[in-house]
Amino acid sequence: MQIRLASKIMQIKKFLIIGSIAAVITAAICFLYFSNPVEIFLQQIAGENLRQKTFLASPYNNIENYQDVFLKLPKIIENPNIKAGVISHHFLAKELIANFYNKISNKNIDTIFLISPDHYNNFFASGVTAYTSDLYWDTPFGVLESDEKIVNSLAGQGTVEKNNSLMGLEHGIYVEVPFIKKFFPNAKIVPLVLNTSANFNNFSDLGAKLKNLAGKKSILIVSSDFSHDIPAKEAGIKDKDSIQILKNLTLDNAKNINSDCPKCFAVLYGFLQNANNYNFNLINNKNSFDYEGDSEDSVTSYVSGFFEERKYVQILFTGDLMFDRGIRYYAQKNESNEFIFEKIYPLLINNDLVVSNLEGPITNEKSISSGTAPGSANNYFFTFDSSLAKTLYRENIKIVSLGNNHILNFAWQGLESTKEYLDGAGVGYFGAPEEQRNVIKEMGGVRIGFISYNEFYGDNEEEQNAVLEEIKDIKQKSDLVIVFSHWGPEYRLTSTDTIKDLAHKFIDGGADLIIGSHPHVIVPMEEYKGKRIYYSLGNFVFDQYFDENVRNGMGIVVKVNLETKQLNFEEIKFYLQSGGQTIEK
Incomplete structure (x- = not known):
């Protein structure tokens, strides 16, 4: 009995001792804000440099807001070459945002510069281009610390000031914060909200300052939404124009990006320092209708993508492109040429350029082939609407071959009209009859010469000899x-011996690659002396649906290593849907 009583007394004493210690610690924490000696006392107890810290938090701080989208994300191999990104700040588009951060995630990144417009027209002191904050953020995935060293350095230079109270209200910042902590668990943040009334050039200077303060393990993210309060189709066209600017970013053209923060992209430009050394890769282009489904008459659009260090030049070659007859009908029915490319746009845009065979002239003449019976004379006389040239540029088809049997369907004036429209849209060309057979394009320091051979114009032997001299x-x-x-020959699934002999002559003469068109079907590739000959890529955009062979086309992605100039190839299968659209198979 006495033993049990003694044991009970000992348990009570232990409980009182533990309770007393807990009470002391609790009291110390409660007085943390009021007594510096208490902080020292806590340091002595815990052996850590604990200090007072105020936290900001996103309104979207419930982990349940994220679980549904995170479960759908694929595993990604980290890409150490990514240096910057662009993403929406509408939580409505959380699937797009999650996919973006998953795509660029990197556990080795230690600093993220997050750039947002000022959505609330806050007051900025004279000469101040942005405000920042050194406060930490509480997120469902842990505490996201600020990079206080960089924040204080920026604030000490006069053009950036701290504003902790306003930072927590800016959705261009707080929407991104939980995603950043989730996908960059070891990173600290430098948030910057821009004074959008300041001089444009100041923001490029700010970007350069950030680059100088950044270590090698840093990324800059622009938090920006694109087209606002316009119909979805108009937003889609404006977005494609903006994406082309991102692919060819300069300080001047950054002003023309149709977003809520063109000046954010001036910061991005200054941060990259030489945008030509980076590729912009589009991840996705959506709008609010895609997520809400309310109305396509007034949407906000979203662009997500990243900039990575350029290691290669990438070109996509496609086959025959024809925009008359049925294709013209489907484009007009859907109120835009862009409809035809809608399902393969990301594939097209993520190349340095796309090269296609333009199977006819671009004029303002009325179509004479539309509505005609297959096999009738006029059924094979093509002209494409004058709006097509700008469409080609938007879709990244920036070089076309004019060396084919339809380019003179509307005689020489049709050819001249084609060149005028292509020149006006910024689309290059080669192979025009009686004119320059070649074009040389320099990308990433690599000079690539494109030469046309057209079996169907002039004396064939003279044409062949001229091409050999051109090579x-x-x-x-x-x-x-x-x-x-x-x-x-058209529709033949194998190449003729005559064509093979000629292809071998071109390779022997110095050609590094041959791309063929005209048969409207895929003809198997041959490798000759280590060089590839694609005898025919088949159709790319065409209204031929009578056979599976003409509905299947091929694209060839050619990657040119910047250092070795070696070529790597990827073959892509296209399929022509009966509604006019081309899709990836």
């Missing part, structure tokens, strides 16, 4: 020579 000449001026050939 020798362009070889001296370029790193690579690519011959784009319009040749061979």
